[in-house]
């Protein structure tokens with residue numbers, strides 16, 4: 001039996017689809033306490049985070065005062081964690097602010113550029129602080145990516161299709177970009193063209209994500225988050241597919257990341273690195 005204090009957690013983007021799930025998951029975790037809930041949407045100000053998430057009140061009012069909340073976390077006996085599910089436009093500033101206050105970021109928000117990630121890695125290094133950037137918190141997606149890496153030894157042709165709800169701000173998805181990176185890092189070039197291709201409508205062949213890998217993004221109401229990695233070779237097609245039917249699938253990964261980030265001293269990218 002351990003008598004260590006619960007991990008103080010701040011949720012940024014608390015009123016959003018993922019923020020509400022995280023509030024429920026943190027509230028149900030005995031080794032964590034919800035210290036604060038941030039959201040810039042004025043409609044949520046002062047609302048109780050628990051009530052908004054659909055559980056019992058937690059006596060944590062939602063605020064848009066990020067600096068005040070981080071300053072409060074910096075006063076805690078235990079190092080705090082900020083879970084960020086906000087927006088591609090704000091996540092970079094949120095991460096820098098958290099690190100500056102000694103609060104460890106666990107980041108699900110996608111859309112950071114490679115230059116921003118590099119800059120944040122240097123910032124975390126200088127501060128000797130852990131920071132987790134996780135494009136996808138579901139175990140199923142890690143397994144799909146591992147299967148794709150295994151398949152790439154035998155297939156030279158691959159394309160990625162990602163399908164999401166139509167409220168998603170960034171395209172392609174962070175997961176699709178990471179999947180393409182994992183395949184590109186294996187040191188081969190895919191999809192050598194057999195003919196000279198002409199796009200009659202720009203974008204018809206998707207976006208080139210490096211080493212010949214193409215990503216196609218679909219946005220429709222009715223979808224949550226889905227990805228296919230399709231390999232082709234003479235006479236056969238091998239399709240890997242992951243479907244999200246409920247955002248609760250991300251929560252075991254989020255809780256694991258909150259626990260793991262405290263022991264890190266650098267920025268780490270990808271759930272597979274902490275499993």
Ligand SMILES: NC(=O)C1=CN([C@@H]2O[C@H](COP(=O)(O)OP(=O)(O)OC[C@H]3O[C@@H](n4cnc5c(N)ncnc54)[C@H](OP(=O)(O)O)[C@@H]3O)[C@@H](O)[C@H]2O)C=CC1
Pocket residue numbers: 012013014015016017018019038039040041085086087088090107108109110111134135136137138168250
């Ligand atoms: N890594 C993973 O496993 C997953 C990652 N995601 C990513 O997480 C992010 C959020 O997704 P989702 O919850 O669906 O999005 P939502 O739009 O449902 O939620 C985001 C919330 O954050 C608020 N917000 C936006 N900007 C700020 C800011 N600067 N400060 C504080 N609050 C802010 C929004 O308010 P308002 O609406 O008023 O702008 C909204 O309430 C996206 O980048 C998405 O791709 C999503 C699912 C899984």
Ligand SMILES: O=C(O)C1=N[C@H](C(=O)O)C[C@H](O)C1
Pocket residue numbers: 110135136164168172173174175176224225226
């Ligand atoms: O916006 C979403 O919903 C999701 N975003 C992440 C991404 O961009 O990869 C993770 C998951 O696909 C859900």
